[in-house]
Amino acid sequence: MHARLDELLSLRDGAPVDARVRAHVDECAQCATELAHTGSLQQSLRALAPVPDAATDGWAEVQSRLAAARAKASLPARVAPYAAAASVVALALFAALRWTDVPAPAEPRSAPLIVLDTESLDELRSRSQELEALLAALPERPAVARAGTSVPIESLEAQVQWLDHQLTLAGATGQATGTEQLWRDRVEAMNSLVQLRYVEAQQVNL
């Protein structure tokens, strides 16, 4: 009875094998040839050349994916406070509508006056405008875009739109509270957007 392939592979790898199998392979020319063949196949696999260089440099793609991942990761964190605030407002409105017969609460104290750092606010606005100009100077988006960059770009665009809406509301109601933070978030979002659009434009040119 000749050795089975699993036994030959175990012999090749120096794994424990029944002594009778080992003795048989030592004496059987056919099994010895098969054993040599398993070793030869292993050597051939190890000798396979590495894959040739890619047609395009992958480092740009890795960087683009890293930027996209960073933008994606930071988006929920930036939006979360606003979502939480919106939920609180919605709950408050619901409660006000639901319990209209409840005696009106005492006149709420006015919100603490927040003194805005106007210089900082001006800087943020001007930075935001610079980023808008940079974005406008970038080429049109490609007709076919990579999902890795396209999805975060669209998310960031939506975030900027939402922030613009919030800034408009804040301006219409004359609310100063949170305006600076909204501008700060807008600058951050615009910054990420410009970076991603730049990477996307580079990919198109590759």
Added chain:
Amino acid sequence: MSAFLDSDLPPDAVPRARAGDVAAQEAIYRAFQKPVRTLARRLVPRASQAEDLAHDVFVEVLQSLSQYDGRGSFAGWIRTITVRKCLMHLRSPWHRGLRWVEGLMPPDADAAGGGPADASRSGRSLDLERALAQLGDTARAVVWLHDVEGYTHAEIGALLGGTASLSKSQLVRAHARLRELLEPDGVKTPCMPVSTNC
């Protein structure tokens, strides 16, 4: 032997990359792009998918540098991430569906051994690469991880969510099938009553 052992990375690259140094991150990419792409290509024969996975590997490596505690070799750590990512891809329902569809269609140039960049390789290497690509996903992964990368059957079994026996049986299948594909007329296996159905 595993190409990961031959990588040439400056010793301070990892801490610098961890601190956010882009040049050091690029050095890591340059040092390991070839072994990572090669391993991905051996485990996932479709070139476009393998390249895509290799990019994902580097994203994960660079994002997770803080988790590398320096106890094992850095090359080994990257190799583990590469293997895990490729096996996850092979297990995905999307990939399985694609394999089924591919089985209904003629092979294309994107599969292993195709493409103009491969023209420089010898006929024997191409034959072996093509044969490797024709193995089942599990058999191919096992034969490469065991025979080339030096993983033990127990390690491979754990990676596949099974036991060492699973790895051993897949290795036998892989060898029998490779032999059949490489020497269709020369296979005489009276002493090897094993299934060649991968």
